[in-house]
Structures are given as C-alpha cells and as structure tokens.
Amino acid sequence: MxxxxxxxxxxxxFVSRHRWAWGLSLVLAxxxxxxxxxGRYAVPPGDILGFFMALYAGGEGMDASRFQxxxxxxxxVRLPRIVAAMLIGAALASSGTAFQALFMNPLVSxxxxxxxxxxxxxxxxxxxxxxxxxxxxxxxxxxxxxAVGLALGIAAxxxxxxxxxxxxxxxxxxxxxASLLSLVKFVxxxxxxxxxxxxxxxGRLSNVDARTVTVxxxxxxxxxxxxxxxxxxxxxxxxxxxEATALGVNVRRIRCVVIFWATLISALTVVMAGRIEWIGxxxxxxxxFLVGPNNEILVPFSAVxxxxxxxIVDNIARNLFPVEVPVGVVTELIGIxxxxxxxxxxxxxxx
Amino acid sequence: xxxVLDARDVSFGYGGAPILEGISLxxxxxxxxxxxxxxxxxxxxxLKVLLGIHRCRSGxxxxxxxxxxxxxxxxxxxxxxxVPQSHSLSFAYSVFDVVLMGRVMHRSxxxxxxxxxxxHAENALERLxxxxxxHRPYTEISxxxxxxxxIARALAQGADILIMDEPVSGLDYGxxxxxxxxxxxxxxxxxxxxxxxxxxxxxxxxxDRVVLLKQGRIxxxxxxxQVVTQDNVRRLYEVAVDIVSIRDGYxxxxxxxxxxxxxxxxxxAVER
Numbered sequence: 001m002x003x004x005x006x007x008x009x010x011x012x013x014f015v016s017r018h019r020w021a022w023g024l025s026l027v028l029a030x031x032x033x034x035x036x037x038x039g040r041y042a043v044p045p046g047d048i049l050g051f052f053m054a055l056y057a058g059g060e061g062m063d064a065s066r067f068q069x070x071x072x073x074x075x076x077v078r079l080p081r082i083v084a085a086m087l088i089g090a091a092l093a094s095s096g097t098a099f100q101a102l103f104m105n106p107l108v109s110x111x112x113x114x115x116x117x118x119x120x121x122x123x124x125x126x127x128x129x130x131x132x133x134x135x136x137x138x139x140x141x142x143x144x145x146x147a148v149g150l151a152l153g154i155a156a157x158x159x160x161x162x163x164x165x166x167x168x169x170x171x172x173x174x175x176x177x178a179s180l181l182s183l184v185k186f187v188x189x190x191x192x193x194x195x196x197x198x199x200x201x202x203g204r205l206s207n208v209d210a211r212t213v214t215v216x217x218x219x220x221x222x223x224x225x226x227x228x229x230x231x232x233x234x235x236x237x238x239x240x241x242x243e244a245t246a247l248g249v250n251v252r253r254i255r256c257v258v259i260f261w262a263t264l265i266s267a268l269t270v271v272m273a274g275r276i277e278w279i280g281x282x283x284x285x286x287x288x289f290l291v292g293p294n295n296e297i298l299v300p301f302s303a304v305x306x307x308x309x310x311x312i313v314d315n316i317a318r319n320l321f322p323v324e325v326p327v328g329v330v331t332e333l334i335g336i337x338x339x340x341x342x343x344x345x346x347x348x349x350x351x
Numbered sequence: 352x353x354x355v356l357d358a359r360d361v362s363f364g365y366g367g368a369p370i371l372e373g374i375s376l377x378x379x380x381x382x383x384x385x386x387x388x389x390x391x392x393x394x395x396x397x398l399k400v401l402l403g404i405h406r407c408r409s410g411x412x413x414x415x416x417x418x419x420x421x422x423x424x425x426x427x428x429x430x431x432x433x434v435p436q437s438h439s440l441s442f443a444y445s446v447f448d449v450v451l452m453g454r455v456m457h458r459s460x461x462x463x464x465x466x467x468x469x470x471h472a473e474n475a476l477e478r479l480x481x482x483x484x485x486h487r488p489y490t491e492i493s494x495x496x497x498x499x500x501x502i503a504r505a506l507a508q509g510a511d512i513l514i515m516d517e518p519v520s521g522l523d524y525g526x527x528x529x530x531x532x533x534x535x536x537x538x539x540x541x542x543x544x545x546x547x548x549x550x551x552x553x554x555x556x557x558x559d560r561v562v563l564l565k566q567g568r569i570x571x572x573x574x575x576x577q578v579v580t581q582d583n584v585r586r587l588y589e590v591a592v593d594i595v596s597i598r599d600g601y602x603x604x605x606x607x608x609x610x611x612x613x614x615x616x617x618x619x620a621v622e623r
Contacts (some may be wrong), residue, residue, distance in 0.1 A: 020540055104441050236452050243435055245404045247508065248456030290356055293442035296463060337358030 024304045028086070031311055035082045036074060038319055043070065072088070076210055077258035084208040085314040085327075086307035087220050088269040089279055093306025096280030097287065097299050098227045101234035102258050103163055106288075109281040110266040113259065114173030116277075118147020119270035121177040124184040124197045137212070137271045142269030147173045148259070163241075203276035203328020205314050215337050216268050223265035223302055230258050231295040239294075276328045278335035279306055285342045354415075355380050355543055356401060356431070356512055361410035363400050369408065371567045372398050378512065378545055383538045385554040386566035387579075387602040389588055394547040397564065398514050401545070403427050426455040432505030434515040437497035437522075443488035446500050450475055450485075453508035468507075475506040479533065495526030499533070506537075513537075515546035519553065531557050551579050551592070551604040563587055579604065 037043050051070045054062035062070075095110040103112065111117065122143025126136040154169035155162075188194045233254045236244045244251045269276065287302040310327070313334055317327045354377035361374040370393045378384055388394050399405045403411055403419045412419040414581055432453070444460055453475070454468040476482045477497045489500065496517055505513050519527040519532070534544055535557045548554065554561045554575050561578040563571035565587055571578045582591045584604060591607040 028434040044614060101442070106441055232455060232458065232463065235444065235448065236455050239438065239449075239452065240435075240438075242399060242402075242404050245424055246402050246428060246431075246433030246514075247452060248423075250424055288442070293444050294448050 009326045021297070021301045021304055024301065024308065028304055028311070031308060032082050032086065035311060035315055036078055038072075038315060039078060041073060043073065048074065072210045080210040080213045081205050081208050081314070082311065083217070084213050085205055085310045086273050087213070087217060088205075088273055088276060089283070089306035089308070089310030090224060090303040091220050091265040091306075092276065092280040093283035093287070094227050094299055094303040095266050096194040097284040097302040098230065098234060098258050098262050099280075099296065100284055101238045101254060101295050102186050103167065104238050104240065106285065107281070109277075110262060111174070111264065111277075111280070112149035114177060115144045115266045116270060116275055117174040117177035117181070118150075119144035119267050120201055120275050121147075121181040121184065123200060123270065123274070124181055124188070127197055127200070128184055128188045128193050133207075141267050141271050143177070143202070144270060145263060147177050148263045150176070152259070165297050173192060199267040199326065200274045201328075202326035203274040203331070204324075204326040205273050206271055206318075206324060212272060216272060220265050220268055223261040223268075226261040227258065228299050228303075229263075231299045234258065234295040234299070240311045274326075274328065276310070276331055277309060278332050278339070282335040282342075283309055285346070286338060289342050289346055354378060354413075355415060356545075357413045357416075357558040358401060359409075359411050359413070361400060361407045361412060363405055363407050365397060369567060371400065371407075374400075374410070374567075374569055376401075376562060376569065376572070378543050380543055381538055381541045382559045383534060383544045383546070384560045384562060385558035385575075386545065386562050386564055387554055387587065388547070388550060388551075392564045393567040395516050396435070398545070398547065399515055402431060402433050404516055406431070428456045430511055431514060432508045432510035434498070434501045434505050434513055434518060436517050436520055437494045437501065440490055443490045445486050446481070446489050446492065446496075447472060447476070447485040449489050449500055450504045450507050453504040453506070457509075461528055472503075473510070475503040476500075476504060479503045495527070495530065496523045498522065498526075498530055502533070502537075512542065512543045512545070515544065517547050517549065519548065519550070527546045527553075545616055551584050554579050555594075555602050555604065576602070 033048075036048055037045060049071065050062055051067065051074060054060060054067055055071075081315045092110055096108075099108045099110055099112055100106050119140040123140035125137050125143070126132070126139035130136070130139075148170075151173040152164065153167035154172055155166040158165045185194060185197055188197060224243065233244075233249055236247050236249050237254060239247075239253050266280070283306040284298070284302050287298055288304050290305075291297050291301050310331070313330050314327050316334075317325045352424070356378040358374055358376045361371060361376075362369050371466060374397060376397075386394050386397070396405065400407050403412070403422070403424070406420060414422060414427060419427065423488065434455070435559040450472040451464055451468060454464055454471060457468060458464060473482070473485075476485055479500050479502055481503065481563060484500065486498055489497065492500070501512065502515075515534075519530055522530060531553060534546070538544055538557075538559075558575050561575045562569060563578060570587070571583055579594065579602075581592055581594050584590075584594070593605045593607060594602055595605060596602050
C-alpha cells in the first residue's frame with residue numbers, strides 16, 4: 001500500500017507539481033544567458049552585465065564605441081536569434097505533444113496535416129516569383145494554413161468525423177504540396193534561386209531579424225498558452241472520441257482549437273527559420289520519458305525542453321564548426337540518436 | 352417507479368440501412384439490465400445512442416424526463432457514464448490519472464483538478480478496492496483491473512447510471528465472477544446498470560431485467576426467468592441450449608454441441 005499512501009498527501013501545489021518545468025526553466029534561463037556570451041566574438045560575462053546596466057542607464061557608464069558595438073552584437077544579432085531558437089523549439093515541441101495526444105499516436109509530429117509541406121511550398125514559390133523576404137514569410141504562413149485547410153476539407157468530404165480520415169487528408173495534402181515544391185524547384189533558376197530554396201528548407205536561424213521576432217512572439221506565446229490550457233482535455237481525447245464525449249467533453253470543439261493553434265504556431269516557426277524537423281517528434285518523447293504522459297505537466301514541460309534543446313543545438317551549429325551549419329541539419333543529427341535511445345527505453349508503453 | 356433513462360421508438364443508422372429500428376427501452380433506478388444479442392445486432396450502437404454519443408434518427412431518448420438532445424454533454428456526463436471494453440492506450444497514464452479524467456467536466460477551462468476532485472478519485476478507487484493500483488501505469492495492469500479502473504472513473508464522474516459495453520469480455524473466469532459481484536454490489540447501493548454481454552448465464556445470474564436485441568430490433572424484454580428461455584436463446588443465436596435449474600433457484604444455460612460424429616447421442620438428449 002506504500003504507493004497509495006503517497007497520493008494521500010495533500011494535493012501538491014502548482015510549484016511542486018510542476019517542479020520539473022520550473023527547474024528546467026532555470027536551466028533555460030542560464031543557457032540563454034550563456035548563449036549571449038558565446039559566438040565568433042566572445043563577450044565576457046562582466047561586459048554583458050556592464051552593457052545591460054549601461055542600457056538601463058541610457059548609455060551612461062560605458063565607453064560609447066564599445067557600447068555601440070555591444071548594442072549591435074547583443075541586441076540586434078544574438079538576442080533575436082536566442083529568443084527565436086527558444087520560441088521555435090518550444091512551439092514545435094508543444095504542438096507535437098498536443099498532436100500526439102489528439103491523434104492517440106506517439107509517432108505523430110506537427111507536420112501530420114501538411115502544415116510544414118504547405119509552408120515550404122509557399123516560401124519557395126515566393127522566392128521564385130517575388131524575391132522579397134516579407135513576401136516569402138507571408139506566403140509560407142498562408143500556404144501552411146491552406147495545406148491544413150485542404151486536409152480538413154478532404155476529411156469533411158467523407159462526412160465522417162474520424163481521425164483516420166483526417167490523417168488520410170493530411171497525407172494527401174502533404175503529398176500534394178511536396179510535389180508542388182518539386183515543381184517550383186524545377187522551374188527555379190538553378191544558379192541563384194534553387195540554392196536559396198534548398199538552404200532555406202534546411203532550416204536556419206541566421207536570417208532571423210529582431211522585427212520578425214518581435215511581431216511573432218505574441219501569437220507564438222498565445223498558441224502555446226492555448227495548447228497548455230487544452231492539456232486536461234487532451235488527456236481525455238486520447239481515450240478516444242466516444243469515451244471523451246461520454247465524459248462530457250465537446251470533442252469537436254477541442255479538436256478544432258488544438259489543430260488551429262498547433263497549425264498556426266508550426267507555420268510561424270517556418271516563417272522565422274524555415275523547416276526544422278524532428279523536434280516536434282523527438283522532444284515530446286524525451287519529455288514523456290522524463291515526466292510521464294499526463295499532458296497537464298507534459299505540454300509545458302515539452303515546451304521548455306524544446307526551447308532548451310534548440311537553443312543548445314543552435315549554439316553547436318554556430319560555434320562548433322568553422323562555417324555555420326544550418327540548424328535544421330544539426331537538429332536531425334542530434335535528434336535521431338536521442339529518439340532511438342528513448343524508443344528503446346519506452347517501447348514497453350506501447351504494448 | 353419512474354424511468355431514469357427512457358428511449359422511445361428510437362431509430363439510428365450511419366448512412367444507408369438503419370442499424371436500430373423502433374427501439375423502446377427504459378431503465379429504472381437501481382436496476383441491472385442486461386442486453387443480449389448476437390454480433391452485429393446493434394448492441395454497442397444502442398449504448399452509444401442512449402449515451403448521446405450518436406444522435407438518434409427518429410424517436411427520442413429522455414434522461415430524467417428531459418430529452419437528451421436538449422442536454423449539454425456535461426449535463427449528460429454528470430448522470431450517466433460510459434464504461435467501454437477494457438482497452439489498451441497509447442500512453443501510460445497512471446490509473447489515478449485515468450480515474451481523475453472522470454472529473455473533467457467538473458472543471459472549467461482555466462482550472463486544474465482540485466483537492467476535491469482528487470478526493471473523489473481516491474474514494475472511487477477505494478470503493479472498488481483497487482486503491483493499491485493508483486500509481487501503476489494503466490497500460491501495465493490486467494484486463495480485469497482496467498475494467499475496475501474504468502468503473503472507478505464512472506463513479507468519480509458522479510454518475511449513477513453506468514452503461515457498460517461487454518464488461519467481462521477478455522477477462523479470465525475469476526475476474527468475470529468478481530466483476531459481476533461488484534456490479535451487483537453497486538446496484539444494491541442504488542446505481543443503475545445497463546450492460547451488454549455474450550453470456551446468457553450472466554443475465555440469469557445478476558440481471559433484474561433482460562433485453563434481447565436482434566437485427567436492430569428488440570425481440571424480448573422482461574424478467575430473466577421469462578426472457579432467457581431455451582426457445583429465445585435458440586432464436587437469438589441459432590444454437591440449441593438447455594436452461595437447467597441448479598441450487599437455490601439459480602438457472603444456467605448449457606449449449607448442446609452439434610458434433611457430427613456424435614449426432615445420435617445429441618438426438619437422444621433432445622428427445623429426453
């Protein structure tokens with residue numbers, strides 16, 4: 001009866017129930033501070049502290065040219081990139097977690113309904129026909145949503161409110177936009193546009209600018225918050241439609257809300273940094289391995305873990321090699337062995 | 352006594368041909384009603400219509416006299432719970448977390464489970480004497496234990512009408528008997544049960560009333576002694592059986608095996 005005695009204790013407070021997430025958040029804060037220091041131009045911690053104190057004092061207390069230099073390096077180059085890495089990692093990990101619960105399948109990733117394929121096509125299309133960065137971003141976002149809309153539309157054609165049909169719609173939509181992407185690549189100028197498309201599809205954080213990050217931080221945080229709020233319904237939804245309905249949950253509404261926000265924030269990650277794969281599949285697994293499958297804890301925990309993961313991977317991508325490697329490539333190279341390890345440890349769950 | 356759940360002339364189909372036709376069925380408080388019918392007769396579908404998971408095509412289901420289609424899922428869930436066949440999940444939630452899910456409609460969007468919710472879940476586990484399983488993964492306990500956990504979830508939900516889809520299927524003999532005992536015990540506390548089964552014996556054992564379903568229609572409804580008869584079981588399943596009385600007025604249903612190399616022995620048994 002010892003196991004049971006444990007639950008007899010007073011209901012754990014918010015902090016103790018989420019102590020993993022809190023602890024990890026501290027690690028994340030430390031990692032982001034450390035990321036400010038490292039790079040091609042290393043900045044000692046004292047200088048960073050001095051800079052922020054001077055910034056707070058309105059430029060006083062630091063040599064003016066040094067202040068300008070650090071202003072550009074820290075605020076215009078490194079900080080947006082650090083924030084973007086954390087936001088993208090968190091967004092992909094939390095939408096992956098939400099999708100896995102929603103589709104009752106731990107092998108699902110945020111791209112299931114076609115959002116990543118659609119956004120990739122949209123970006124490539126704009127690169128070839130408009131050649132303007134804002135157009136690329138807007139087009140990526142719109143086609144991400146259109147692809148998911150197509151998947152939902154195909155599912156609606158069958159009039160069956162079934163997950164299997166929805167997955168089928170996603171497969172069709174993903175396939176369609178993948179082939180359209182090939183078509184765009186085929187017509188693209190092979191000396192100029194094609195390499196740009198290929199590089200962009202690898203996923204990179206070096207193009208991230210402060211303005212994009214400032215604009216997108218609000219919808220990204222809102223989406224993750226919405227997924228966090230849906231967590232206790234996600235638990236119920238993963239029991240199946242019939243049971244969830246009988247438990248008093250409006251299955252259709254929750255499903256729509258989760259698909260909407262997960263799609264939106266996944267599309268926005270593509271807008272910021274191109275296509276970064278594997279985080280949405282691997283991080284939920286690692287997180288579940290560490291804190292268990294209860295989505296009330298799992299969704300926020302995955303978000304923090306995803307943020308930490310992409311931040312570290314980006315530091316590796318920009319520091320470890322003489323030339324910067326696209327972060328999407330490093331994510332895959334590091335993510336796949338971790339995924340294998342976790343699968344071997346947890347396969348029992350699936351029996 | 353008035354009916355807590357009342358279906359009148361209900362029909363249902365997914366598209367073309369109707370699966371259920373002209374179903375009228377009512378449950379009274381603290382009654383154990385067993386639904387018998389061959390595979391494909393529409394038992395599971397009927398349960399889902401009664402729960403409001405499927406909307407009936409014509410006719411009406413009333414819960415406490417109010418039409419089901421006028422009630423929100425939350426209001427239905429507070430009175431009536433669905434206990435599915437014990438299933439395996441993709442995620443290894445703890446038994447406690449599964450039981451706690453029964454409290455989901457008591458929570459608003461903004462709040463997590465309260466101390467009171469956890470207490471309800473604990474009490475439900477204790478009532479079914481599976482408190483020791485609370486922190487075990489749901490995926491690693493036995494089928495019988497899962498079925499008890501799902502009943503505990505229904506109790507935590509606060510429902511007093513339990514709709515069970517083949518609760519004993521997949522359980523070993525001992526667990527089947529223990530589950531039936533548990534159902535009888537909870538019924539004596541005032542809970543109402545509607546359950547489907549493939550075993551006429553179980554209907555004879557604990558049901559207050561038996562309903563026979565064939566090809567989407569009700570072909571019998573009444574006291575087990577009157578409904579579970581040799582003729583009715585033969586017509587329902589197209590196999591020959593004997594209903595024999597044993598001690599204390601209990602009856603049980605024994606199939607007559609139709610063995611080709613032993614036909615004459617079987618023939619004599621029928622004559623006798």
